[in-house]
Amino acid sequence: xxxxxxxxxxxxxxxxxxxxxxxxxxxxxxxxxxxxxxxxxxxxxxxxxxxxxxxxxxxxxxxxxxxxxxxxxxxxxxxxxxxxxxxxxxxxxxxxxxxxxxxxxxxxxxxxxxxxxxxxxxxxxxxxxxxxxxxxxx
Amino acid sequence: xxxxxxxxxxxxxxxxxxxxxxxxxxxxxxxxxxxxxxxxxxxxxxxxxxxxxxxxxxxxxxxxxxxxxxxxxxxxxxxxxxxxxxxxxxxxxxxx
Numbered sequence: 018x019x020x021x022x023x024x025x026x027x028x029x030x031x032x033x034x035x036x037x038x039x040x041x042x043x044x045x046x047x048x049x050x051x052x053x054x055x056x057x058x059x060x061x062x063x064x065x066x067x068x069x070x071x072x073x074x075x076x077x078x079x080x081x082x083x084x085x086x087x088x089x090x091x092x093x094x095x096x097x098x099x100x101x102x103x104x105x106x107x108x109x110x111x112x113x114x115x116x117x118x119x120x121x122x123x124x125x126x127x128x129x130x131x132x133x134x135x136x137x138x139x140x141x142x143x144x145x146x147x148x149x150x151x152x153x154x155x
Numbered sequence: 156x157x158x159x160x161x162x163x164x165x166x167x168x169x170x171x172x173x174x175x176x177x178x179x180x181x182x183x184x185x186x187x188x189x190x191x192x193x194x195x196x197x198x199x200x201x202x203x204x205x206x207x208x209x210x211x212x213x214x215x216x217x218x219x220x221x222x223x224x225x226x227x228x229x230x231x232x233x234x235x236x237x238x239x240x241x242x243x244x245x246x247x248x249x250x251x
Binding site for chain 2: 109128
């Protein structure tokens with residue numbers, strides 16, 4: 018009896034992978050659909066968060082204005098504030114300017130993690146979204 | 156410096172104080188705000204250039220003084236910079 022059940026289990030796996038059918042009956046086993054429930058269902062959620070293009074462009078404008086970047090200097094999402102000549106005091110001013118422009122409030126710990134335009138834009142989008150969510154709930 | 160290294164505790168305090176001044180300046184009239192921002196920015200940058208970053212005693216003294224000045228500035232009745240004492244003479248030896 019035990020050996021016959023083992024035989025059934027061994028023969029169970031291969032046909033399912035090959036045929037991919039939901040209706041398989043086992044005359045030897047009492048619970049016909051018991052093994053089907055044991056199959057794990059893989060679930061994958063891939064979420065990619067990228068800042069909106071308009072936010073990046075606005076951030077670039079504010080950075081140029083704040084740092085008095087020479088005309089013709091390229092400022093893009095990948096630009097690092099330090100590469101543009103900003104020291105830590107400049108970065109504080111940039112973040113303050115962004116707060117006013119987008120009507121948000123940036124935590125100090127968040128502000129210190131900002132190193133590029135993309136960092137700032139992503140954080141802004143996140144905070145703006147949070148703020149609108151709070152407005153809807155209230 | 157290729158990228159920003161992690162800030163030391165005292166650096167964070169300085170930046171937090173700077174943020175505090177800029178936030179408070181927003182609450183004043185536009186003309187006064189601009190003036191406050193200019194003075195505060197100049198003060199912080201001059202200190203950044205002139206003070207040895209290892210001189211923790213003096214830096215902590217400046218932080219304490221700055222916090223007191225900021226508290227004064229937060230008073231709504233304070234409309235100007237007259238209460239800010241801008242000390243342009245650095246005499247760290249006097250502290251000892």
